[in-house]
Amino acid sequence: MSEDPYIQQLFAERIGGxxxxxxxxxxxxxxxxxxxxxxxKEKPEVELIDMGVGEPDEMAFPEVVSALVTEAxxxxxxxxxxxxxxxxxxxxxxxMQKVYGVEIDAxxxxxxxxxxxxxxxxxxxxxxxxxxxxxxxxxxxxVFGTHAKYLGGEVYNLPLTAENNFLPDLKSIxxxxxxxxxxxxxxxxxxxxxxxxxxEFFEEVIxxxxxxxxxxxxxxxxAALVFxxxxxxxxxxxxxxxxxxxxxxxxxxxxxxxGWRIGWVCGNELMVKAYSDVKDNSDSGQFLAIxxxxxxxxxxxxxxxxxxxxxxxxxxxxxxxxxxSGFTVSKPKGxxxxxxxxxQSATTPAGxxxxxxxxxxxxxxxxxxxxxxxxxxxxxxxxxxxSVTFAAKGKVAEEKMVDEIKNRLDACSFEF
Numbered sequence: 001m002s003e004d005p006y007i008q009q010l011f012a013e014r015i016g017g018x019x020x021x022x023x024x025x026x027x028x029x030x031x032x033x034x035x036x037x038x039x040x041k042e043k044p045e046v047e048l049i050d051m052g053v054g055e056p057d058e059m060a061f062p063e064v065v066s067a068l069v070t071e072a073x074x075x076x077x078x079x080x081x082x083x084x085x086x087x088x089x090x091x092x093x094x095x096m097q098k099v100y101g102v103e104i105d106a107x108x109x110x111x112x113x114x115x116x117x118x119x120x121x122x123x124x125x126x127x128x129x130x131x132x133x134x135x136x137x138x139x140x141x142x143v144f145g146t147h148a149k150y151l152g153g154e155v156y157n158l159p160l161t162a163e164n165n166f167l168p169d170l171k172s173i174x175x176x177x178x179x180x181x182x183x184x185x186x187x188x189x190x191x192x193x194x195x196x197x198x199x200e201f202f203e204e205v206i207x208x209x210x211x212x213x214x215x216x217x218x219x220x221x222x223a224a225l226v227f228x229x230x231x232x233x234x235x236x237x238x239x240x241x242x243x244x245x246x247x248x249x250x251x252x253x254x255x256x257x258x259g260w261r262i263g264w265v266c267g268n269e270l271m272v273k274a275y276s277d278v279k280d281n282s283d284s285g286q287f288l289a290i291x292x293x294x295x296x297x298x299x300x301x302x303x304x305x306x307x308x309x310x311x312x313x314x315x316x317x318x319x320x321x322x323x324x325s326g327f328t329v330s331k332p333k334g335x336x337x338x339x340x341x342x343x344q345s346a347t348t349p350a351g352x353x354x355x356x357x358x359x360x361x362x363x364x365x366x367x368x369x370x371x372x373x374x375x376x377x378x379x380x381x382x383x384x385x386x387s388v389t390f391a392a393k394g395k396v397a398e399e400k401m402v403d404e405i406k407n408r409l410d411a412c413s414f415e416f
Contacts, residue, residue: 008020008021014149014150028360028375028376029375031360031364032052032363032367032373032375035364035367035368035373036048036050036367036373038368039367039368039371040371043371046371047371047404048367048371048372048373049371049372049373049390049401049404049405049408050373050390050391051372051373051374051386051387051388051389051390051405052373052374052375052385052387053387053389053390054191054337054375054387054389055252055253055258055389056252056253056256056258056307056389057389057390057391057392058256058393059256060255060256060257060260060297061255061256061297061300061303063296063300064255064257064293064294064296064297064303065293067292067293067296068289068290068293071288071289071290071292071293072287072289074289076288077287077288077289077292078288079288080284080285081112081284081285081286081287081288081291082280082284082285083111083112083276083279083280083285084285084288084291085288085291085292086106087291087292087295088112088262088264088291088292088294088295089106089107089110089111089112089264090106090295091294091295091296091298091299092104092106092110092112092249092264092266092298093105093106093110094298094299095298095299095301096110096234096236096266098301099224099232099301100223100232100233100234100236100237101237102234102236102237104236104266105269108269108272108273109242109266109267109268109269109272110264110265110266110272111264111265111266111272111275111276111279112262112263112264112265112285112286112291113248113250113262113263113264113265113279113286114261114262114263114283114285114286115250115252115261115262115263116219116221116248116249116250116252116263117143118261118283119248119263119265119275119279120141120143120144120147120217120219120248121143121144121146121147122147122275122278122279122282123144123217123246123265123275123278124144124147124148124150124151124153124183125147125151125278126271126274126275126277126278127182127183127215127274128148128151128152128153128182128183129151129152129153130151130152130153131152131153131154131180132148132152132153132154132180132181132182133153133154133155133156133177133180133181133182134148134153134154134155134156134181134182134183134184134185135156135158135168135173135177135181135183135184135185135214136155136156136157136158136185137157137158137159137160137168137185137186137187137190138157138158138159138160138379138380139160139192139193139377139379139380139383140160140185140187140190140191140192141187141191141219144183144185144217145185148183154180156173156174156177156181157379158170158172158173159379159380160190160193160195160380161380161381162341162381165195166190166193166194166195166339167195167197167201168186170184170204170205170208178212181212181214182214182215183214183215183216183217184205184208184209184214184215184216184217185216185217185219186205186216186217186218186219187218187219187220187221188201188218188220188222188223188233189222189223189225189226189332189333189334189335190222190335190337191221191222191335191337192337192339192375192377192383192385193332193337193339193383193385194332194334194335194337194338194339195332195339196226196230196233196332196333196334196335197233197235198233199233199238202233202235202238202241203238203239203240205235205245206235206238206239206240206241206243206244206245207240209244209245210240210243210244214244215244215245215246215268215271216235216244216245216246217245217246217247217248218234218235218245218246218247218248219247219248220234220235220247220248220249220250221248221249221250221252221253221254221263222253222254222334222335222336223247223249223254223334224254224301224304224308225253225254225304225307225308225311225334225335225336226308226333226334227308227311227312227315227331227332227333227334228312230333230334234247235247235267236266236267241267242267242268242269243268244268245267245268245271246265246266246267246268246271246272246275247265247266247267248263248264248265249263249264249265249266250262250263251263251294251297251298253336254304254307254308255294255297255303255304255307256307257294257297260290260293260294261286261290262286262290262291262294308334311335311336311388311389313395313398314336314388314390314392314398314402315331315332315336315338315388316331317398317399317402318338318386318388318402318405319331319338321402321405321406321409322338322340322386322409324406325406325409325410325414326343326414326416327340327341327343327414327416328340328341328416336387336388336389337385337386337387337388338385338386338387338388339377339383339384339385339386340383340384340386341381341382341383341416342356342359342361342362342376342382342383342384343356343362343414343415343416344356344415344416345414345415346362346365346369346412346413346414346415347412347413347415348369348411348412349411349412356382358376358378358382359376359377359378359382359383359384360376360378362376362382362384363375363376363384364376366384369412370408370409370411370412371408372405372408372409374386375387
């Protein structure tokens with residue numbers, strides 16, 4: 001059946017208008033997917049090591065799964081959740097106090113989300129009118145900016161560079177952009193750089209927001225995944241944080257609950273209310289059984305501590321391996337990402353010298369030659385992101401996996 005020709009003319013300009021679907025450009029992650037398929041086909045005897053996956057390699061803890069099973073069987077949980085339920089909100093308040101030392105009013109300063117991505121797609125509707133600017137860090141997660149543009153807004157990108165410890169330079173924003181800016185979006189611990197914020201940085205952000213009449217959205221998806229000697233940090237625990245900021249939290253990374261789609265928005269009461277109102281007109285809430293199982297998880301932060309210890313252990317192994325291969329890397333304070341500058345060239349086991357002009361060049365080389373998958377970032381320099389969420393069960397398997405990574409890297413020589 002041929003498509004009605006008039007349909008092509010009806011698509012909104014925000015997604016391409018009459019040209020929608022005609023682009024031949026290939027998205028970065030699609031290129032990675034295709035390269036992995038091709039590499040496995042060419043070398044079927046070699047296991048592909050996927051270090052590009054940005055999600056946990058294990059299931060939610062048994063007690064959380066058991067709680068879901070129990071709650072799913074209760075008739076009182078079958079209906080619409082809307083912006084409830086109270087059990088989850090109260091658990092969030094307890095969790096924020098216990099883990100971050102932040103006092104949250106469960107009735108007015110928190111609302112659940114069907115995952116952070118959904119919240120990031122809704123919150124622009126609370127603030128952005130045509131011509132308004134959003135300040136966002138790059139490289140980074142683009143969803144908030146995408147939806148701001150859908151609403152007629154503009155995005156100003158703040159590069160994250162090694163010279164500035166992968167923190168945005170707020171002083172670099174042009175005055176004409178700043179005059180039209182409404183929202184600053186930050187994300188720490190950071191994806192993809194693995195960088196962490198400091199109290200001093202959050203103090204600077206809060207002062208900046210107040211001086212320029214801007215609100216702050218801190219995407220805290222990795223906030224509790226911190227390593228030895230580091231305490232989880234919330235912008236809301238810094239004086240003045242609640243005056244200007246909301247924080248997005250998620251159980252996806254910190255509790256191995258990626259597919260469950262449950263998180264929350266907390267902080268400034270008026271901003272949380274605005275998000276709740278938009279949400280009320282966008283969805284009917286996450287299944288109450290999931291919310292109640294998530295509440296149990298939040299009351300057990302030692303689960304996150306155990307998960308973080310695993311990532312820390314793996315990070316130690318990977319940092320040593322990459323350092324031995326000539327890369328300049330240091331262990332981050334949290335998250336499961338290791339971000340490193342690419343080499344200038346590599347010599348393959350066959351003696352072929354390959355030069356890399358972009359991070360994508362290098363990432364494709366790793367997949368093609370060594371069957372190691374990473375994610376390239378060419379937004380602010382040339383870097384690749386390794387994730388320690390590779391599939392391995394237990395310490396022995398982790399060590400074996402990293403030994404295999406070392407063996408493959410040692411087969412090449414790199415020039416930096």
